[in-house]
Amino acid sequence: MNRNPMGAGQPLREFLSGDARQLAPLLLGAVLTHDSRDGAVSVRLTEVEAYLGPEDSLHPDPGSHTYRGPTPRNAPMFGPAGHLYVYFTYGMHHCTNIVCGPEGTASALLLRAGEIVDGIELARHRRTTSKSPADLARGPARLAKALGLTTADSGRDALAPPFGLALPPRPVGQVSSGPRVGVSGAGGTDQYSWRFWITGDPTVSQYKAAKPRGAKPDPATFHGR
DNA sequence: TTAGGGATTCCCT
DNA sequence: GGGAATCCCTAAA
Numbered sequence: 275m276n277r278n279p280m281g282a283g284q285p286l287r288e289f290l291s292g293d294a295r296q297l298a299p300l301l302l303g304a305v306l307t308h309d310s311r312d313g314a315v316s317v318r319l320t321e322v323e324a325y326l327g328p329e330d331s332l333h334p335d336p337g338s339h340t341y342r343g344p345t346p347r348n349a350p351m352f353g354p355a356g357h358l359y360v361y362f363t364y365g366m367h368h369c370t371n372i373v374c375g376p377e378g379t380a381s382a383l384l385l386r387a388g389e390i391v392d393g394i395e396l397a398r399h400r401r402t403t404s405k406s407p408a409d410l411a412r413g414p415a416r417l418a419k420a421l422g423l424t425t426a427d428s429g430r431d432a433l434a435p436p437f438g439l440a441l442p443p444r445p446v447g448q449v450s451s452g453p454r455v456g457v458s459g460a461g462g463t464d465q466y467s468w469r470f471w472i473t474g475d476p477t478v479s480q481y482k483a484a485k486p487r488g489a490k491p492d493p494a495t496f497h498g499r
Numbered sequence: 500t501t502a503g504g505g506a507t508t509c510c511c512t
Numbered sequence: 513g514g515g516a517a518t519c520c521c522t523a524a525a
Binding site: 323325337338339361363364365366367369371384386403413414415416454455456457458461462 | 504505507509
């Protein structure tokens with residue numbers, strides 16, 4: 275679980291300094307651990323989404339929090355790779371990103387879903403409403419909840435204790451991709467098919483089209499497992 | 500200072 | 513399948 279597919283000995287942080295869109299499929303199967311006071315929970319990532327920063331003028335990303343430049347909230351995304359960007363949304367949920375790209379750029383991978391591979395009892399305790407193991411981290415806010423992450427963790431280094439990230443020994447088999455979830459406007463179209471998931475994995479989140487507040491989801495745009 | 504809306508989830512119908 | 517819950521961030525006045 276520690277070998278680096280980009281070459282033996284190359285530091286993980288350098289690996290993460292690459293293009294988020296290329297990193298996304300390689301991060302599938304990686305295990306993120308958070309060792310808190312209550313205990314450790316580890317999640318094997320099964321679904322991620324790439325978000326880019328404003329520095330690439332050829333490919334602006336209107337779906338990204340950094341589209342309009344740096345703000346206090348999104349500051350970690352401009353920092354070094356391997357750090358966490360955690361944000362609060364809908365008045366009640368937290369979502370977790372791993373920052374990618376060289377320092378100064380603002381790309382990241384949103385962790386959309388995963389499989390709990392360690393600390394399942396603690397994860398279940400945190401996720402009071404979820405019944406089946408597959409649902410514990412099925413969805414970005416669920417994943418953040420299972421790992422016990424909040425905005426207090428935003429900007430912290432995911433590669434150092436109490437966190438840890440281990441790449442899979444080899445890239446996972448079949449990977450699917452499609453438009454990002456919940457992103458309204460152009461950033462949610464198939465021009466930005468930057469959502470990647472392990473094909474057929476039962477922990478991949480349910481697809482829901484971005485809701486323009488009052489519109490119906492389009493069945494034609496279904497991109498599930 | 501305020502209004503608008505959100506990288507969602509859960510419960511109810 | 514639809515709607516509520518609920519608060520923070522951002523932009524605009």
